[in-house]
Amino acid sequence: MQGLDREKLPRHLAIIMDGNGRWAQERMLKRIIGHQKGVETVRTIVEESSLLGIQYLTLFAFSSENWLRPKSEVRSLMTLLKKYIARETPLLMKKNIRFNVIGDLEELPQAVREAVENTVRKTSVNSGMVLTLALSYGARQEIIQAVKKLAVDMVAGKTDIERLDERNFSGYLYTADLPEPDLLIRTSGEMRISNFLLWQIAYAELYFTEVNWPDFGKEEFYKALGNYQARERRYGLTSGQLQNRS
Amino acid sequence: MKGSVLLFSCLVAFLSLVGLYEFYQMALPGRRFESILAILSGIPVCLAVWSNEFVLLLFALTLAVLIFSLVSLFRIKDIRKSAGDVALLFLGILYVPFLLSHLGLIRMLPNGIEWIFLLLVIVMAGDTGAFYTGSAFGKRKLYPVVSPKKSVEGSLGGLIGSLAGAFIARATFFTELSVFDCIAAALLLGCLGQLGDLFESMLKRSFGVKDSGKIIPGHGGMLDRLDSILFAAPAAFFYAYYIFIPS
Numbered sequence: 001m002q003g004l005d006r007e008k009l010p011r012h013l014a015i016i017m018d019g020n021g022r023w024a025q026e027r028m029l030k031r032i033i034g035h036q037k038g039v040e041t042v043r044t045i046v047e048e049s050s051l052l053g054i055q056y057l058t059l060f061a062f063s064s065e066n067w068l069r070p071k072s073e074v075r076s077l078m079t080l081l082k083k084y085i086a087r088e089t090p091l092l093m094k095k096n097i098r099f100n101v102i103g104d105l106e107e108l109p110q111a112v113r114e115a116v117e118n119t120v121r122k123t124s125v126n127s128g129m130v131l132t133l134a135l136s137y138g139a140r141q142e143i144i145q146a147v148k149k150l151a152v153d154m155v156a157g158k159t160d161i162e163r164l165d166e167r168n169f170s171g172y173l174y175t176a177d178l179p180e181p182d183l184l185i186r187t188s189g190e191m192r193i194s195n196f197l198l199w200q201i202a203y204a205e206l207y208f209t210e211v212n213w214p215d216f217g218k219e220e221f222y223k224a225l226g227n228y229q230a231r232e233r234r235y236g237l238t239s240g241q242l243q244n245r246s
Numbered sequence: 247m248k249g250s251v252l253l254f255s256c257l258v259a260f261l262s263l264v265g266l267y268e269f270y271q272m273a274l275p276g277r278r279f280e281s282i283l284a285i286l287s288g289i290p291v292c293l294a295v296w297s298n299e300f301v302l303l304l305f306a307l308t309l310a311v312l313i314f315s316l317v318s319l320f321r322i323k324d325i326r327k328s329a330g331d332v333a334l335l336f337l338g339i340l341y342v343p344f345l346l347s348h349l350g351l352i353r354m355l356p357n358g359i360e361w362i363f364l365l366l367v368i369v370m371a372g373d374t375g376a377f378y379t380g381s382a383f384g385k386r387k388l389y390p391v392v393s394p395k396k397s398v399e400g401s402l403g404g405l406i407g408s409l410a411g412a413f414i415a416r417a418t419f420f421t422e423l424s425v426f427d428c429i430a431a432a433l434l435l436g437c438l439g440q441l442g443d444l445f446e447s448m449l450k451r452s453f454g455v456k457d458s459g460k461i462i463p464g465h466g467g468m469l470d471r472l473d474s475i476l477f478a479a480p481a482a483f484f485y486a487y488y489i490f491i492p493s
Contacts, residue, residue: 027354028300029354029487030487030491030492032491032492033355033356033487033491036355036356036491037355037356039356040356076492087422
């Protein structure tokens with residue numbers, strides 16, 4: 001455990017996996033090599049998280065805006081995604097991990113969507129960590145679709161404006177079944193949220209590292225978790241109030 | 247992970263420099279100063295490849311060109327041999343550390359470790375296959391001017407050994423390989439490994455020595471061990487980079 005407190009791990013960890021292309025370009029390699037290398041990191045982090053006992057891991061794999069990347073890169077990313085999901089399914093079963101996706105799945109190519117749905121179905125019996133991939137995901141789009149669903153429900157009389165509160169609204173988001181993230185990590189030195197889980201991260205701790213995603217190994221992961229454990233989470237209260245509560 | 251990359255790079259550098267030392271012992275016997283300088287010039291080449299910096303590689307090679315040229319200019323022994331000597335200095339750098347440094351590049355790729363083991367398995371299974379088929383069925387000489395003991399039968403047996411090695415790798419530690427990858431990699435790396443072996447034999451004959459050195463008693467020198475890898479490693483890297491990964 002290398003000095004980590006098992007009791008104080010984030011229940012829900014969200015990661016913006018950034019810097020694959022940069023990693024490759026710094027080495028004069030093709031960008032796709034960086035993405036492939038990134039897949040190896042995903043495997044490491046998924047395994048480590050499940051081993052540590054983190055209950056929810058959410059990875060930002062592909063944003064709504066990523067569709068605007070060069071066509072060839074999008075195509076190879078989709079192929080990689082399909083291959084990854086198919087290849088990792090047995091491992092997810094073995095580790096008792098439940099696979100989940102958030103985002104606008106309608107946008108995905110048919111073959112990728114089928115692979116995703118297959119794995120979600122197959123792993124739905126698992127009771128361990130919930131691994132969520134954000135695919136074709138954008139937080140604003142998510143909020144808009146939540147508002148639309150809500151409006152439909154209101155018109156149909158299933159709910160009314162008086163009942164609308166934070167809890168109720170959260171139930172209309174893609175992440176309805178997930179708790180809010182406790183820790184959000186972003187790699188490769190960018191200090192942005194880039195339209196990821198905007199509603200859900202209201203009180204998440206943020207951790208930024210210069211390391212590119214392909215180099216984000218076990219060591220860097222433990223460093224991030226150690227940093228998180230050293231922080232005091234106050235949710236807008238004072239330290240004193242927090243101590244009285246616990 | 248980081249630590250193991252560094253360790254691996256050090257190992258490659260060590261093999262490179264020992265190989266380079268042996269090369270200069272054969273190529274320029276008695277020219278100690280030139281040999282030491284050439285080996286020192288090999289270090290930046292190794293460094294440049296692990297740092298993945300193209301400019302540093304350019305710097306290392308440029309430095310070598312200038313140093314070797316200046317040394318040959320001001321340390322003339324027999325002026326009619328000067329051009330040949332400086333060419334040998336360059337050859338050593340390009341032949342040993344430059345080719346071997348592809349191992350460092352392979353290590354960096356996705357499935358890099360698997361690729362390195364695949365390369366070793368293909369080359370070693372090829373050697374073993376060639377030795378046993380050659381000993382049992384060897385009749386037709388392969389290339390007597392370079393290597394009188396090698397036979398066509400042994401060479402074919404080597405390729406079969408390489409193929410078997412590749413399929414064993416696929417069945418055990420490298421399941422991502424397709425059947426096509428196995429056949430292509432085994433034939434490509436197997437052939438180049440054998441050619442690397444022949445090329446090194448040619449060098450030794452040309453320099454008039456039997457073994458490249460005596461680092462491993464009874465097994466000749468480091469270069470005798472590395473010769474196949476020197477030719478096969480770059481091919482493994484380019485195959486992985488251009489063919490295996492994009493598909």
